[in-house]
Amino acid sequence: MPYDAIIIGGSYAGLSAAMQLARARRRILVIDEGQRRNRFAAASHGFLGQDGRAPDAIASDAKAELLRYPTVEWLEDRAQQAGGTEDDFTVTTAAHGELSARRLVLALGVTDDLPSIAGLTERWGRSIFHCPYCHGYELDQGDIAVIASSHHSMHQALMLPDWGKTTLMLNGCFTPDQEQLQQLQDRGVTIEPRQVQAITSHADITFADGRTLSFAGLFVLPQPSIATPLAEQLGCELEDDALYPCIKTGFTKETTVSGVFACGDAARPAGSVALAVGDGNVAGVAAHQSLVFRKAEA
Structure with a gap:
């Protein structure tokens, strides 16, 4: 039956x-x-x-x-x-x-297919997120980074300043046009053009030149x-x-x-x-x- x-x-x-x-x-x-x-x-x-x-x-x-x-x-x-x-x-x-x-x-x-960045997968859902409404408040207005995975990452970067000081890591994925640059500036978003090499510690981003930036949390669109x-x-x-x-x-x-x-x-x-x-x-x-x-x- x-x-x-x-x-x-x-x-x-x-x-x-x-x-x-x-x-x-x-x-x-x-x-x-x-x-x-x-x-x-x-x-x-x-x-x-x-x-x-x-x-x-x-x-x-x-x-x-x-x-x-x-x-x-x-x-x-x-x-x-x-x-x-x-x-x-x-x-x-x-x-x-x-x-x-x-x-x-x-x-x-x-x-979710995640970007191929060393250290990202094991931190997914712990210190790296995709939804600010789900996890942004708990970052307590600390420094936040958006790791670009496509042009859609602009949307995340424009939203996230309500949860903390935001840096957009372009990561070789796209280049904002003049209108987008103005939007980011109006929202107080810092732009970082360097390629992300790895993620270490809680939410530290290491670049190819060896320098590291530390954040309260990271966001990426899978x-x-x-x-x-x-x-x-x-x-x-x-x-x-x-x-x-x-x-x-x-x-x-x-x-x-x-x-x-x-x-x-x-x-x-x-x-x-x-x-x-x-x-x-x-x-x-x-x-x-x-x-x-x-x-x-x-």
Whole structure:
């Protein structure tokens, strides 16, 4: 017997979507391989009622709450293939074979491709960040550096002076034009043209000439990509007009494929627990209502 819905991804968006379907007493399955995007961060910020808590603690508590509902099943596995049409979807996992469902919720998440700079990866989420709203306040208005990874780094550099004195490391990635130089000057941003060689200590930047600058924290924009190709396998359209390609959804978080819903970072170019939970709520409610009303109309 097919599940009413399979939710692929058990992080914040997937948990939130699953909760709405569980509370509607629908038989659902969550497939999760335990690779949350923010697993590198020591603390999560900006989510009401959870500010400053460890990300894994938030996710663990949410999972425990969800599994109290008797119609919920949880599978620790990787979804490798997905296909089918509304009311007849199939998902094939690495260890448990083929599963079927009437609806799918894609909470696939994204993976971050980080710049190749010595010392960056091991400090990611600890003293090197991508979101000032998530981590800027804790730097206590200390000196901040933005390491440019593309022209999009201008956006970070113009925002961050509200959290501390900011230096933009061009790092050979782009050259600001005259208008951008004026914008940076107006915001009090210092420009450093030298190439970053390595990151050491807490957040020290070493240049090729051997000189070092110390900062309270560093910011860099990674290159995200959707964690699995399942959306493309299903035929879901992607949007490529933001920082990275995302699954295209409408107001209800339904994709361009009827019966497939998407939420979280794979469906919105923003890394926020609060946004992921909100979008998951919408997707779960909409998936449930599609089960009710489309059946009635059939």
